[in-house]
Amino acid sequence: MLWTALTLGLISNLHCLGMCGPIALALPVGNMQPLQKFISIFTYNFGRITVYTLLGLVLGFFGSSLKLIGFLQGFSILAGIALILIGLSEFGILKFKLQHVGFKALNQLKGKFAQLLQKRSLDAFFMMGIFNGLLPCGMVYSALIASLVMGSVQGGATYMFLYGIGTLPVMFFLPFFKSFFHFKAKRYLKILIPASFILIGGLLVLRGANLGIPYMSPALQEQIGVLPANQINCH
Template identity: 30%
Template structure:
């Protein structure tokens, strides 16, 4: 896995980050402007002061991406341990990863909400993580923001699940972590922008045409991967645009 092969995952994170506004945007906005964060799903309100707001936004996102990388390393290690090396399992995993990208694209466009059900199922994990946030409030220091971000990285999210399936196919813990780092960095511009621009950026990114454009990009990646899987052959230079490595 090289830097160029990580570009599609970065773009998936960038396009999919319009979904992050509902999941993380309130927290990041609270870090910089000192208001109470809204309650997306089972989220608790968070208060923060304006001092060192930018540093706390960076710390929060650093913790979040670190958790993504840890999850990616765990997923990638499955391949390294031989658990997905069987040809049949590799092919099934490849199809599933690209089907998840198709589902994510439709989700971003509000054309199909199936991933919302998957996120609801993941709340079993979140219920175990959420109590750990209580001692970290208010989030008034970069260290607390880092810890909250690390915990928040485990919030049930269909977009993250899509990326994790790709990380699982990466072949090793190192490559899985790199895949999730690329994905996490793709989400970074939006969440940093939320910390600096707040409601103005939120309003722009929640416009229907922005969500549709983002969804179409992710949907295109998924359909391209499915096309390659169905043909069982290389698509030439288009292979570089496939998010999931071919089994």
């Protein structure tokens, strides 16, 4: 599943261009020297990816707990179906829409971000990255669900780290090449984002189906206290 993290991150670039692009463009780096500008933008993205990695670590811990009690496969299937339904709804095939929650918290984050935009220190850029990583985002949510299904702390953290790396092309280079990225991306978003939900959802269903297919649907052993036959000694 780790390869899907980088793939999902790369797909997210168009989404980042439309949703988080204005934030990257607002970074106060306009009058900086090239090296100072590079370090500031790097620090901003380092903060953003740090949040993704920490969230993946936490969800990976919960995933390991689900694996321990034997529910990880079932959750993987349920999460996959949910993502497929979301993708189909975005395509207009189903008639329901998810509403964003936590608008009060979102407004508080935006307020903090606006205050940090007045500063030019590295810690301010790092905190802007932190707040950006905490903003509600459907693509991040889908990656977090997949990180939980990894079933381990290391797997969850690695998944979200790779997802963050995949989002770097737009989020890092946008402040450098503003004019290059001035094109209409919404028509691509309407196809790529729902398609990515359906793709990741299908892979999660396959993973939970326990079909024994390497890398796609590996055989998972979640039963507590059950050992493989070759490890059972008969006396």
